[in-house]
Amino acid sequence: MGSSNFAIQLIDEAKEFNPSVRDFFNKCVESRNVGMDYHVISVFGSQSSGKSTLLNALFETQFDTMNAKEKRQQTTKGIWLGHTNDVAVAVDKRERTKDLFVLDVEGSDGAERGEDQDFERKAALFAIAVSEILIVNMWEQQVGLYQGNNMALLKTVFEVNLSLFGPKSDHKVLLLFVIRDHVGVTPLESLQQTLETELNDIWAGLTKPDGCAESSLHDFFDLKFTTLAHKVLQPDVFAENVGTLGTRFQDLENPEHSYFKPKYHHNLPLDGWTLYAGNCWNQIETNKDLDLPTQQILVAKFKTEEIAQQAFVAFSDNYPTEIFKANELEQLVESLHGLKSQCIEEYDTYASRYAKPVYMQTRGGLTNDVETKLKETISKFLLSLTESLVTNFEKDIAARPKNVPFSERAKQVRSEIEKRFQSATNELVERGLVSTLQDEEQLFTSTLEQASAAQSQKELKQILFRLNKLITAGIKEDIIFLLTHPEKDLWDRVIESFESIIAKAVRSFACEDKTFDFQVGLLPEENATVYRQIRSNAWATLHEIINDYLTEDNVVSILRDRFENKFRFDENDSPRLWKHEEEIDTVYRVAKEYATDVLDVLSLAATSNHVEIIPDVPLKPLNELVEDVDLEMEFTDESGIYHQKSFAHILTAPQKEKILKGFKRQINTAVIEAKRSIIRTTTH
Ligand code: GDP
Ligand code: MG
Numbered sequence: 283m284g285s286s287n288f289a290i291q292l293i294d295e296a297k298e299f300n301p302s303v304r305d306f307f308n309k310c311v312e313s314r315n316v317g318m319d320y321h322v323i324s325v326f327g328s329q330s331s332g333k334s335t336l337l338n339a340l341f342e343t344q345f346d347t348m349n350a351k352e353k354r355q356q357t358t359k360g361i362w363l364g365h366t367n368d369v370a371v372a373v374d375k376r377e378r379t380k381d382l383f384v385l386d387v388e389g390s391d392g393a394e395r396g397e398d399q400d401f402e403r404k405a406a407l408f409a410i411a412v413s414e415i416l417i418v419n420m421w422e423q424q425v426g427l428y429q430g431n432n433m434a435l436l437k438t439v440f441e442v443n444l445s446l447f448g449p450k451s452d453h454k455v456l457l458l459f460v461i462r463d464h465v466g467v468t469p470l471e472s473l474q475q476t477l478e479t480e481l482n483d484i485w486a487g488l489t490k491p492d493g494c495a496e497s498s499l500h501d502f503f504d505l506k507f508t509t510l511a512h513k514v515l516q517p518d519v520f521a522e523n524v525g526t527l528g529t530r531f532q533d534l535e536n537p538e539h540s541y542f543k544p545k546y547h548h549n550l551p552l553d554g555w556t557l558y559a560g561n562c563w564n565q566i567e568t569n570k571d572l573d574l575p576t577q578q579i580l581v582a583k584f585k586t587e588e589i590a591q592q593a594f595v596a597f598s599d600n601y602p603t604e605i606f607k608a609n610e611l612e613q614l615v616e617s618l619h620g621l622k623s624q625c626i627e628e629y630d631t632y633a634s635r636y637a638k639p640v641y642m643q644t645r646g647g648l649t650n651d652v653e654t655k656l657k658e659t660i661s662k663f664l665l666s667l668t669e670s671l672v673t674n675f676e677k678d679i680a681a682r683p684k685n686v687p688f689s690e691r692a693k694q695v696r697s698e699i700e701k702r703f704q705s706a707t708n709e710l711v712e713r714g715l716v717s718t719l720q721d722e723e724q725l726f727t728s729t730l731e732q733a734s735a736a737q738s739q740k741e742l743k744q745i746l747f748r749l750n751k752l753i754t755a756g757i758k759e760d761i762i763f764l765l766t767h768p769e770k771d772l773w774d775r776v777i778e779s780f781e782s783i784i785a786k787a788v789r790s791f792a793c794e795d796k797t798f799d800f801q802v803g804l805l806p807e808e809n810a811t812v813y814r815q816i817r818s819n820a821w822a823t824l825h826e827i828i829n830d831y832l833t834e835d836n837v838v839s840i841l842r843d844r845f846e847n848k849f850r851f852d853e854n855d856s857p858r859l860w861k862h863e864e865e866i867d868t869v870y871r872v873a874k875e876y877a878t879d880v881l882d883v884l885s886l887a888a889t890s891n892h893v894e895i896i897p898d899v900p901l902k903p904l905n906e907l908v909e910d911v912d913l914e915m916e917f918t919d920e921s922g923i924y925h926q927k928s929f930a931h932i933l934t935a936p937q938k939e940k941i942l943k944g945f946k947r948q949i950n951t952a953v954i955e956a957k958r959s960i961i962r963t964t965t966h
Contacts, residue, residue, distance in 0.1 A: 289345050289364040292385065292559075293408070297401065299563045303363070303556055310365040316381055316552045318635045321542055323531070324361075324385035324409035326402075327419030327432055332462055332513065336419065337384055339524045340531070341366040342376065345386045361405055362386040369532060372525035373518070379532055381552075385409055404566050406439045411562045412555070414546035415456045422464050422509070426476045437484045443502060444494055454545050456504045460527070464509035474507040481505070506541060551635050554581040582640035589633040590648040597625035597652060606663045608670035611706050614663055618656050618715050625652055653716050660710055664722045667706060671699045672733040679737065687793070687801035688741045696734055738802040742812065745791050745800055746819075752790070753820045756783035757827050765831055766840060768880040771890040776824075784820050788813070814899050818922070821897040825929055828887070832932055837884055838944040841877045845949050848873035849956075866956050874949060881941065885933035894930040901925040 290306050293299055300306075325333045334345035343364035364384045368376045387405045409416055420432050461473055485499040499505075508527055511519035533540040550558050558581045600621060606614040629648055633641050675695060682691040703726050707719045760779045764772060793799040798813040799806075849869055852858050860866050887895040900922030933941070 289343060289362045289386070291360045292363040293361040293405070293563060295359045297404070297567055299560050299567075300363075303560070304553070306363065306365075307552060307556060310383075311381060311552065318547065318549060318551055320381040320383060320552055320555075321415075321531075321533075321547070322383045322385065322413045322555070323415045323417065324387060324413040325417040325419055326387040326406055326409055326435075327417075328424075329388070331419050331421060333417075333419045334386055334388075335513065336417075336460065336462075336510070336524070337364065337386055339521070340370055340528050341382060341384055342368060342370075343384055343386075359388050359401070361408065362388065370521075370525050370528040371532070372528075373521045375525065377528075377532065382531065385413060402435060403438050403442075406435055407442055408559075408563055408566050410439060410443060410455055411566070412548070412559045413455065414543075414548075415458050415541055417458045417460050419460050419462060422461050422468070422473070425461060425473050426480065433480060433484060436481070437488065440485060440499070440502075441488050444488065444490060444497065453548070454502060454504055454543075456506060456541055456543070456546055458541060459505070459507045461507065461509045463512045465512075470507060470509050473509070477507065478505065504543075549635065549637060550581055551585065554585050554636065557581045557584065579637055579640050582636035583644070586629075586633045586636050586641055586644035587647075590629055590644050593625045593628040594648060594651055596628065597621055598655070600624075601655065602659070605666070606659065608663075608667040611663075611667075611709065614659070615709060615713055615715065618659065619713050622652055622656060622715060656715050660716060660719070661722055664703075664706070664719070664726065667703065668726050668729050671702060672729060675699065675733050676737055676740075689738075689801045689803035692734060692737060692741075692803055696730065699730060734803070738804065741802045742800060742804070745802070746812070746816065749787050749791055749816060750819050750823070752787040753783055753816070754823050754827075756787065757820070757824055761824065761827060762831055765828065765884070766843075768840065768844075768883050770879070770883060772880070772883050773887045773895055774890050776887070777889070777895065780820070780824055784817065788816065815902065817897075818899045818902040821899065821929070822901040822903070822922075822925070825897075825901055825925060828932060832884055834933075834937055834941050834944065837881070837933065837941050838948065840884070841881060841941070841945045842948050842952075844880060845873045845877035845945070846952065848876045849949075849952060860956055860960050863957055863960065866953060866960070870949070870953050870956075874946075877945070877949075878942065881933075881938060885931075885938055887930040887932060897926045897929050899926070901929070 290303065291300060292303060325337060327333055330348055334347040337343050337345055338347065341364065343366055345362055345364060362385070364386065366382050366384065367378055367380075369379045369382070371377045387402075387409055418432055418436070424432065459474075459477055461470070464470075464473075481499060490497070510523045510527070513520040530539060530541045533542040548555065548558065561581070602617055602621075606617075626645070626649065629645060633644065635641075678695040678698070679688070679691045682694065686694075703723075707723060710716060711719060757780065760783060761776055764775050764779060769775075788798065791800055792809075793801050798809045800809055800812060804812065850857055858869065889895065903921055
C-alpha cells in the first residue's frame with residue numbers, strides 16, 4: 283500500500299507550476315482508468331503546526347516534516363502534492379481508499395510579511411479552488427485569538443472568493459478545522475462554537491461586492507470540526523484520533539459518515555484536473571480574475587473535443603466505401619446505425635464525466651459531423667432510390683387497367699412511389715441517422731414532378747398523334763368527297779363536316795363531362811391550349827388537303843364532271859339522245875353555266891351568306907404537326923397567321939382563267955362528239 287508515497291512540489295518557491303505533474307499522476311495511477319474516482323484534499327495552517335506530520339500519519343505520505351532537532355528549520359516553501367491509496371483507520375490499521383491527492387501548503391511562519399504573505403494568500407486561494415476538503419490546521423490555544431493568523435488569512439480568502447464567485451456558487455468546499463494539541467478540558471462543541479462565531483464575525487465584517495450583501499458563509503462553505511490529542515505527550519491517543527479521523531476519508535462503506543460529498547467534487551477526470559489546476563494557478567499568480575466554472579469548462583472543452591475527434595477518426599476509418607443500391611435500405615440502415623452508435627458510445631464512455639453542458643455541446647458537434655457524413659451516403663442512396671422508382675414510373679402506369687384514365691393511373695402510381703420514398707426517409711430519420719432529410723425530399727419531389735410531367739407529355743403526344751391521324755383521315759374522306767361534288771353551299775358543309783370530325787375525334791380522347799380534359803393531369807388552361815393546338819393542326823390539315831386537291835387539273839375535271847352530268851343526262855338521270863343541233867346548243871349552254879357556277883365557289887372558301895372563312899387559330903406549320911406539345915405555345919407564328927388570313931383564297935384569277943380555258947376545250951370536244959352522234963344517227 284501507499285504505492286507512490288513520495289511527493290512532488292506542485293508549485294515551487296518561485297511560484298512556478300510543475301510542468302511534470304502529469305508524469306506524477308501517471309506514476310500514481312499507473313494504467314488504471316481513474317476517471318473521476320479520486321479526491322483532492324489540502325491542508326493549510328501556520329508553519330510548524332504539525333500539518334505534514336498529520337498528513338503523513340493519516341495517509342502515509344512522505345511530506346518533509348521539521349526534525350525536532352533542527353529547530354525551526356524551514357521546510358521548502360511551496361505547495362507539495364502527495365498521493366495515497368490508503369488511510370489510517372485505527373491504531374496500526376490502514377485501509378484501502380480511492381486515489382487521494384493531498385496538497386501540503388508550506389507557508390511562512392507568519393512572522394514575516396510582504397512577499398510571503400502574498401504567497402500564502404495565493405496558495406490558500408489555490409487550495410480552495412482545486413480541493414474538495416480544505417483542512418485548517420490550528421492549535422487549540424489559537425482558537426478565539428483572531429491574531430492566530432489562520433483567521434486573518436481566511437478573511438482574505440473569503441473576500442477574494444466572494445468577489446470571484448459573486449452571490450451564489452454551485453460549488454462548495456468543506457472547511458475541516460483540525461484542532462491540535464487538544465487538552466480535553468474544553469470540549470469540541472465549545473471550541474466549535476467559538477470558531478463558528480469567529481467565522482461568522484469575519485464573514486459579517488467582509489467588504490462584500492455588489493449583490494453579495496445577503497450571501498452567507500454557508501453558501502460557499504460547509505464547516506466541520508475535529509480535535510487531535512498532543513502527538514508527543516499523548517502519542518497513543520493521537521494515533522487513535524488519527525485513525526478515527528481517517529475513517530471519515532473513506533467514502534465507500536458509509537457515505538453518511540464520509541467527509542467527501544459529490545457536491546465538493548469538481549467533476550473533472552484526473553487528467554482534466556491537472557490542466558484545471560495549472561490554469562487556476564496561472565490565473566491566481568498573474569492576478570487575473572479567477573473564474574472557476576470557466577476553468578472547468580475550458581478543460582471540459584479541451585478534453586471532450588479530443589475525445590470526440592478520436593471517436594470521429596475511428597468512425598471515419600470504419601466508414602463503408604460502397605454505395606448502397608436502391609434495394610439495400612436495410613443494409614444501409616444497419617451499417618450506418620451501427621457506426622453512429624459506436625461512435626457516440628465511444629464518446630460518451632470517455633466524455634460523459636466532464637461538465638455536462640460542455641459534454642452535451644461537444645456531443646452535439648460530433649453528432650453533427652457524423653450526421654453530415656451519414657447524410658452524404660444517405661443522399662446518394664436516396665438518389666438511386668429515386669432513380670429506380672422513377673424509372674419504373676411508365677411501366678407501372680402501363681401495368682394498370684386501361685379503363686382508368688391516364689391521369690388517375692399516374693396519380694396512383696405517383697402516390698405509391700411517394701409512399702415508398704417516404705417510408706425510406708421515415709426509417710432513416712426514426713432510426714436517428716439524420717435529423718432531417720428536407721433537401722432530399724425536395725429533390726425527390728421535384729424529380730418526381732418532372733418525371734410525372736414528362737409522362738403526361740408523352741401520353742399527351744400519343745393522344746395528339748392519334749387524334750391528328752383521326753382528324754386527317756376524316757378530312758380526307760369527308761371533305762374530298764364534298765369538294766368533288768361541290769354545290770353552292772359547299773363551304774357550309776365543309777365547315778360543318780370539319781367541326782364534326784374534330785368534335786368526334788376529341789370526344790374519343792377527352793373526358794365526356796369536361797369538354798377538353800384529356801385526362802393526362804393538365805390544368806384546365808393547359809387543356810384549352812392543347813385544344814387550340816388540335817384545331818390549329820386540323821385547320822392546317824384542312825388547308826393542305828383542300829389546296830392539294832383543288833389543283834387546276836382537278837378543278838377542270840370537277841367542272842367537266844358537273845358539265846357532263848347535266849349535258850349527258852336528263853332530269854331523270856337518263857342518257858340524252860340528241861335529235862337536233864339546236865337542242866345540243868341549248869343544253870350545252872345550260873350545262874356549261876351550271877358547271878362554271880361552282881368555279882367561284884371552289885376558288886374562295888366562303889359561307890353561303892358570303893362570309894370568307896377564317897380559321898379561329900393560326901395554322902400550325904405542317905412540319906411541326908405532332909411535334910412536342912408546347913403548353914405555353916403562343917400562336918404568333920408568322921406563316922401560321924398568314925395561312926389563317928389567306929385560308930379562304932384557293933384559286934387565283936389567272937388560275938381560274940387557265941381552268942376555264944382547259945374546261946372549255948374539253949367540253950367543246952364533248953359538244954363536237956354529240957353533234958357527230960346526230961350526223962351518224964341521221965345518216966343511218
Ligand atoms: P508543518 O510545518 O506544519 O508541516 O509542521 P511539521 O509537521 O513539520 O511539524 C513541526 C513540528 O511540530 C515538528 O517538530 C513535529 O515533531 C511537531 N509536531 C508534530 N505534530 C505535533 C503535535 O501534534 N503537537 C505538537 N506539539 N507538536 C507536533
Ligand atoms: Mg510541513
